[in-house]
Amino acid sequence: MNLFPCTLVYVDVDVSPGPNSTNRDPLAYVSQAICLNNSLRRAGMPKLTIMTNAPAVVSQRLEGMAKEHRPALMTLKATIELPKNTPFYAAHFKLDLMDQMADSLPADTMLLLLDADMVALRALERNLIERCAEAGLGAFDISDQVFPPYGSDCVVADLEIVADRRLRNPRWYGGEFLLATPAALRRLVPCARASYARYVTEIGRVRHHGDEAFISAALNVLVDEGQGLIEVGAYQAVGRHWPGNNYRDLRWFRCCSFVHLPGGKALLEREARFSEFAPDRFWRQMRMAHLRGRVRHALKRLARLLSVERLATLSAYALRSVKS
Template identity: 85%
Template structure:
């Protein structure tokens, strides 16, 4: 089974930037995609395809690179409409990307949809690829991160609002990694479009916004109907890393095929300046960012404790 690695770069200068993006350059995601493509090349995976509504702008950004190192660029035909101040605005167009890929991929090729702010460290396990090919869908379950952070009742409520049904075993799936056969995509996309319509109409009731909400709802509904979902995180196919976060030991990520750095976009943009991806150089930079993040987290905790103590002291004085 062949793989088609692709990423979305949706360009709209009038839209609200992503919550985790500090670079206001609308083409900053192209730099991240360059880094991702360099890392894919190093581990022997196929060239990344950037799917974008602005192919000429993206091509100009890539023009200074050697042709053999460039990601491919394909026009994305965008069909969905939503308010431009919607959180994670650009990510919603992954639905159009999946629809387009479902109709264009040959039967012997699986889509490997990746966020641009990722790197490939190791080849994907061939046995995992085969399992995903047999099942049709490989997904990244991040429920153990999302449920405790926002409260399981609130997360489940959002999923069931968008799915418009009670779900047997509600799970939340990360949008940074999805592997799917064309046949499975053709089952998923219509269900995801229906979920998207409910997501849009119920947006004021929802705590969570972005592609993960309606894609997760659709995946849960398909699972309830018998669709097998291969959970790729258990195989360390992908890990989501936040600098300074103690969710996992940093060493765990070294054994992942892909690492997602939603808070490390600037790091990846700097890495993209090199012609080739060097894991040791990347790890040195990532480790330094992680240690700085640990210090920031510790200082924030201290400030919170001091504020609580000051408030308690004021209350004692006024009692």
């Protein structure tokens, strides 16, 4: 089974950067995709294809690269319509991307849909690829990262609103990684279109916005109906890393095939300036960003603690004043 690595770069100068992006350049995601493509080449995987609604503009950004090192380009046929102030606006168009891929991929090729703000550290295990090909789908279950901070009742409620049904075992899937055969895509896309329609209708009611909401709902529905799905996170196919986060020991990510850095976009954009991806150089930068993040987290916790103590002191002083 062959792999077709692909990422979405949706360009719209009227849309604000995503919630996790600080770069105002509408083509910043092209730089991140360049880094991802360089890392794929370094890991011995197929080159990346950028699917975009603005191929001419993206092509100009790639002109400074050697032709043999450039990602491939495909034109996205965008059909989705929603307010441009919707959080994670561009990510919604992944549904159009999957729709196109369902009809264009050869039967012996799986779509490997990746977010641009990722790097490949090593090739995916052949055994995992075969398992995903047999099941039809491989997805990244991040329920353990989403349920605790937002509350399981809230997350499950959002999934079931968008799915329009009670789900047997609701799971939340990260949008940064999806492996799918063309046949599975042809089952997933209509289901995701239906969940997207309900998501748009209920967008003021659900708390979670973006492609993860309606794609996760669709994946849950398909699984309940008997669709096979391999949870790839357990195989360390992908890990999601936030600078300074203690969710996992930093060393765990070194064993992942892919690392997603939603809070490390600037690091990836700097790395894209090099013609070749160097894992050791990248890892040093990632480790430094992680340590800086740990310091920021510690300072924030200290500031909160001092604020609470100061508030308690002021409250005690006010109480004594009232009594006197």
